[in-house]
Amino acid sequence: MDDVDTDLTTDLIFKMRDFGLLIKVNLFKSNKDKDSIEGNILVKKDKNRFTAVTNYKNNQIKIIKSNVNNPILDGNLEGKIILLPYFNFDLALNLNSISFSRLLTYILGMSEVSKNNLFKINEKINGKLLFSADKIYSKNDLINFIESRIVFSNGHIKLEQLLLDLGKLGAADIVGNISNEKNLTKLKFEKNIFIDDQKYFFRKFGVYNKKNTSSNLFVSGNLDLTNLRLSLYEISSENKFTNEDVNYIEKEFNNFLLDGGYETFFNFLNLKEFVKLMMDETS
Numbered sequence: 001m002d003d004v005d006t007d008l009t010t011d012l013i014f015k016m017r018d019f020g021l022l023i024k025v026n027l028f029k030s031n032k033d034k035d036s037i038e039g040n041i042l043v044k045k046d047k048n049r050f051t052a053v054t055n056y057k058n059n060q061i062k063i064i065k066s067n068v069n070n071p072i073l074d075g076n077l078e079g080k081i082i083l084l085p086y087f088n089f090d091l092a093l094n095l096n097s098i099s100f101s102r103l104l105t106y107i108l109g110m111s112e113v114s115k116n117n118l119f120k121i122n123e124k125i126n127g128k129l130l131f132s133a134d135k136i137y138s139k140n141d142l143i144n145f146i147e148s149r150i151v152f153s154n155g156h157i158k159l160e161q162l163l164l165d166l167g168k169l170g171a172a173d174i175v176g177n178i179s180n181e182k183n184l185t186k187l188k189f190e191k192n193i194f195i196d197d198q199k200y201f202f203r204k205f206g207v208y209n210k211k212n213t214s215s216n217l218f219v220s221g222n223l224d225l226t227n228l229r230l231s232l233y234e235i236s237s238e239n240k241f242t243n244e245d246v247n248y249i250e251k252e253f254n255n256f257l258l259d260g261g262y263e264t265f266f267n268f269l270n271l272k273e274f275v276k277l278m279m280d281e282t283s
Contacts, residue, residue: 009026009027009028010025010026011025011027012024012026019045021044022043023041023042025039025040025042026041027039036055038054038056039053039055040053040054050067051066051067052065052077053065059083059084060081060082060083062079062080063077063078063079063091064078065078068095071102072098072103073095073097074095075094075095075096075098076094077091077092077094078091078092078094079092081127086126087125091127092129092131093129093130094130094132095131095133095134097136098133099137100136100138100266101138104262104266107262116185119185121152121156121157121180122155123155125155126152126154127151128150128152129150129151130150131148140268141167142268143164143165143166144165146162146163146164146165148160148161148162149161157178158176158177159174159177159189162174168196169195169200169201169204170196170215171193171194172191172192172194173191173192175189175190176189176190178225183226184226185224185225186223186224186225187222187223188221189223190218191219191220192218192219193217193218193219196215205271210279213279216237217235217236217237218235218237219234220232220234221233228261228262230250230254232247233246252277252278253274256270256273257274
C-alpha cells in the first residue's frame with residue numbers, strides 16, 4: 001500500500017437492515033496517477049455477494065477484478081462502465097459455475113408479470129457483454145459450456161453469438177435479436193445444431209431402431225417470449241424441409257415444450273419425448 005495517500009482515503013458504509021443490504025466502499029487516490037481514484041467495493045444482500053477492485057478516471061469506472069457469488073452462480077466480472085456523456089459499458093462476466101436447476105426454480109417461482117418482463121431491458125441500458133460459464137449444473141447434463149457475445153441497445157438485445165457445448169452430443173450455435181415492443185417481447189433467431197456422436201445421441205434421447213440421422217440441422221424462426229409460442233420459418237439439413245413438415249414440427253414443439261410455459265420448456269423429459277416423436281416421423 002506504499003502508493004496510497006492515506007490522507008485522501010474515504011470509507012463509506014451503507015446499511016439497510018430491513019432489506020438485508022450492506023454496501024462498503026473504500027476510496028483513495030493513488031500516487032501513481034493523481035487524476036484517478038482507486039476503490040474497493042463490497043455489496044452484500046442476503047446470500048448475494050459482490051466484491052471488486054475498481055479505478056475511476058475521466059467519467060469511466062474500470063472493474064479491475066471482482067468476485068460474484070450467490071447460490072446460483074460463482075464467477076468474476078471485469079471491464080469498464082462509461083458514465084458520461086452517455087451511459088455505456090463493455091463487460092465480461094466469466095462464471096466458474098452456474099446451477100441451472102436453481103436458476104429454473106427461481107424463474108418458476110416468479111410472478112406471471114415478472115416472467116413476462118424477464119427480457120424487458122431499460123432503453124437507457126446500452127453496452128456489450130461477453131458471457132461464459134465453464135460448468136453448468138443440471139439434472140440432465142445436456143449443456144457443458146456456454147459462451148456468448150451480447151449487445152444491449154435501446155431496449156433491444158442482439159445475440160451476436162451464443163455457443164453451447166453439448167459434450168459428446170455435439171454443439172449448437174445461435175444468433176438472433178430480442179426486440180421489446182409495448183406488450184410483446186420476441187426472439188428472432190437462426191440456429192445450427194451439430195451432432196458429433198449419433199449413437200450417444202440415440203441413447204440420450206431413447207431412440208431405437210434408427211440407423212442414422214443428419215449430423216447437422218439449421219433452424220430459423222421466431223419465439224414469442226411473452227406468451228411462449230414458437231413460429232418456424234425454415235428447417236434444413238442436407239435438404240430443406242417442406243412447409244408441411246415445418247408446420248408439423250412447429251405445432252408439436254409448442255404442444256410438447258411450450259404448453260406449460262417455462263416449466264415444460266426446460267423439462268428434459270418433454271424434450272426427449274419431442275425428439276423421439278420427430279425421429280419416428282422420419283424413420
